Amino acid sequence: MEALKISPGFEKIMPQEYLDLVEDGPYGRGLTVKDLGTFKELIEEHPLCAGCGLGLSIRLILASLPNPENTVIVGTTGCNSILMPQVAIHNVHALFGNQNAVASGLKRALRIRYPNTHKDVVVIAGDGAVVDIGLAPTMHSWFRREQFTTIMLDNEGYSNTGGQESGMTRQGVVVNMAPVGKKFPKIPLHEVAKVAGCAYVATATPARARRLGQMARRAILVAREIGPTYVQIFCPCSTNYKFPPAETLTRAKETEITEYMIPEAKELIERIEKGPKSRGGEE
Ligand SMILES: Cc1ncc(C[n+]2csc(CCOP(=O)(O)OP(=O)(O)O)c2C)c(N)n1
Numbered sequence: 001m002e003a004l005k006i007s008p009g010f011e012k013i014m015p016q017e018y019l020d021l022v023e024d025g026p027y028g029r030g031l032t033v034k035d036l037g038t039f040k041e042l043i044e045e046h047p048l049c050a051g052c053g054l055g056l057s058i059r060l061i062l063a064s065l066p067n068p069e070n071t072v073i074v075g076t077t078g079c080n081s082i083l084m085p086q087v088a089i090h091n092v093h094a095l096f097g098n099q100n101a102v103a104s105g106l107k108r109a110l111r112i113r114y115p116n117t118h119k120d121v122v123v124i125a126g127d128g129a130v131v132d133i134g135l136a137p138t139m140h141s142w143f144r145r146e147q148f149t150t151i152m153l154d155n156e157g158y159s160n161t162g163g164q165e166s167g168m169t170r171q172g173v174v175v176n177m178a179p180v181g182k183k184f185p186k187i188p189l190h191e192v193a194k195v196a197g198c199a200y201v202a203t204a205t206p207a208r209a210r211r212l213g214q215m216a217r218r219a220i221l222v223a224r225e226i227g228p229t230y231v232q233i234f235c236p237c238s239t240n241y242k243f244p245p246a247e248t249l250t251r252a253k254e255t256e257i258t259e260y261m262i263p264e265a266k267e268l269i270e271r272i273e274k275g276p277k278s279r280g281g282e283e
């Protein structure tokens with residue numbers, strides 16, 4: 001399926017890995033996270049730190065998209081954004097904090113331009129982008145019931161800029177550039193999302209890969225039919241929290257997995273997952 005193309009004339013000079021993204025991308029295959037390794041969703045030599053939970057979480061999300069050829073990811077500045085130019089899915093980069101405003105306009109424009117095709121819009125952004133600098137656009141997109149999914153990669157701080165505390169940093173924690181320790185508790189954004197109008201809200205971890213994939217997929221399907229959805233993925237950062245990269249997944253388990261949905265969303269998910277060829281179950 002020609003969802004991603006090399007611009008004419010560039011075929012001869014593009015590195016083989018990029019040609020492989022086009023030839024062997026995730027389009028039209030009905031993939032789930034258990035298919036990771038059988039297709040190419042990302043350039044292997046990406047620039048994230050060894051053991052980074054963001055890279056793994058993004059791979060799991062890419063393998064869970066219900067319709068990758070009709071999906072646009074909206075990213076923004078942060079560690080995740082240095083990975084985005086190397087994935088096999090269409091993506092745009094928004095000014096830091098503006099991601100949900102950009103996604104709102106994009107989703108509406110795609111609906112007008114392609115009235116007969118579902119075009120899924122998925123925001124993938126760091127906790128600083130979502131809960132601090134971009135909180136107003138995030139909340140207002142939920143208040144307006146914009147039909148796209150917001151995924152926060154929660155590494156409990158500003159990592160790309162060397163370790164400042166964010167609203168998601170836990171109380172008392174000291175990071176590189178916040179030496180006196182966080183003075184107030186981690187913001188319960190997943191609880192706020194429920195009262196702000198999200199039809200589906202989940203907290204996930206890459207340490208439970210299939211469950212994360214299921215939640216990302218459910219969130220996208222609910223956003224398509226019903227309203228805004230929010231998934232918060234806990235991705236510990238070994239570089240700024242100073243632990244060995246091999247411990248990332250062990251630490252990622254230390255979070256609560258939760259799932260909330262309004263009755264209409266529950267009914268939709270049950271209908272889809274009971275239907276033929278469903279990829280929605282945890283498996
Ligand atoms: C408008 C704007 N403000 C501030 C910055 C500086 N900046 C770049 S990345 C970043 C922190 C990103 O933190 P987070 O969203 O948590 O993502 P992470 O790097 O932790 O994945 C900041 C403040 C910027 N690039 N643009």
Ligand code: SF4
Pocket residue numbers: 047048049051052053054079155159160236237238239240
């Ligand atoms: S600084 Fe942290 S979040 Fe950023 S790439 Fe490295 S491990 Fe990942």
